[in-house]
Amino acid sequence: xxxxxxxxxxxxxxxxxxxxxxxxxxxxxxxxxxxxxxxxxxxxxxxxxxxxxxxxxxxxxxxxxxxxxxxxxxxxxxxxxxxxxxxxxxxxxxxxxxxxxxxxxxxxxxxxxxxxxxxxxxxxxxxxxxxxxxxxxxxxxxxxxxxxxxxxxxxxxxxxxxxxxxxxxxxxxxxxxxxxxxxxxxxxxxxxxxxxxxxxxxxxxxxxxx
Numbered sequence: 508x509x510x511x512x513x514x515x516x517x518x519x520x521x522x523x524x525x526x527x528x529x530x531x532x533x534x535x536x537x538x539x540x541x542x543x544x545x546x547x548x549x550x551x552x553x554x555x556x557x558x559x560x561x562x563x564x565x566x567x568x569x570x571x572x573x574x575x576x577x578x579x580x581x582x583x584x585x586x587x588x589x590x591x592x593x594x595x596x597x598x599x600x601x602x603x604x605x606x607x608x609x610x611x612x613x614x615x616x617x618x619x620x621x622x623x624x625x626x627x628x629x630x631x632x633x634x635x636x637x638x639x640x641x642x643x644x645x646x647x648x649x650x651x652x653x654x655x656x657x658x659x660x661x662x663x664x665x666x667x668x669x670x671x672x673x674x675x676x677x678x679x680x681x682x683x684x685x686x687x688x689x690x691x692x693x694x695x696x697x698x699x700x701x702x703x704x705x706x707x708x709x710x711x712x713x714x715x716x717x
Contacts, residue, residue: 524565559590
């Protein structure tokens with residue numbers, strides 16, 4: 508079962524991991540900002556995979572205290588894949604914002620909903636084997652990322668300016684990313700405190716299964 512001390516460990520571990528992982532897409536986004544979107548996309552997706560893998564590993568390490576049967580490798584791969592999908596969807600949202608007509612509204616709304624649900628939806632594929640009512644993890648993570656991304660935009664929007672030095676842009680992005688990471692870690696940890704006491708007694712995999 509999870510308790511307050513576990514929540515603190517989860518929040519710190521996951522926040523630090525997401526902050527470190529976010530350095531990769533923040534750096535890639537900065538150095539490819541003047542390139543066409545299709546030229547910078549492969550590097551951005553690779554960076555997203557790195558971010559997702561680091562986040563997933565940290566989450567899995569923290570979760571194994573409460574869920575000994577959690578398959579770490581599967582959790583990491585699902586999270587990394589979802590992060591890549593999230594960056595694809597984010598790119599689609601950005602491109603649709605430059606269009607006119609229905610696409611400017613419908614595409615961002617649809618892709619935005621899928622983006623927010625991507626990580627939770629992917630992780631649900633593993634979590635459902637260990638926790639009752641695991642489906643609630645999907646909207647919980649979506650809400651966490653919605654709040655986290657909102658905080659990120661509130662911070663960077665007035666600070667990022669055209670013509671800034673690259674290192675300044677990266678520094679602002681990483682700083683805002685650290686706040687973003689803390690928000691999503693705290694919100695998801697808060698929900699896990701309510702979810703993990705309902706750990707299933709049957710069907711859990713043996714400790715150490717990857």
